[in-house]
Amino acid sequence: MIRFRLKELMADKGFRESRRVTLDEVSKATGIHRTTLSKIANQRGYNTTTEILDKLCEYFEVPLEQVAQYLDQSKSEG
Template sequence: MIRFKIKELIAEKEFKERRKITLQEVSDSTGVNRTALSKMMNPSYEYSTTTKAIDSLCTYFDCNVGDVITHIKN
């Protein structure tokens, strides 16, 4: 199973920047739909996305692909 680590990335960015970051802000900055981000954050929901969305998230959070997604063995 693929797990998205959006919550962790938001929390880390909030800590570094000492401010609240909303899903809407992430959506506006990345071009990734807010609903899609919400689905990515739900661990019980299997969500498929594009490499463009992952690339945008990596750029926004200034991180690598492995920081955005991870593979969990069933």
């Protein structure tokens, strides 16, 4: 399963800049609809496009592996 780290990235950016980063702000800066960002942040297993991942990488200035990570569910099942 792919896990998106949007909430963590927003918190990290907010901490670095000593302010609160909101989904609305990310939406306006990237052109990604706020509803899509909310689904990425809150819905397990949400499926998105490479275009959106590219925009998030650019906005947060991080490589893809910091936006999304692969979780091997077979290891967690026991």
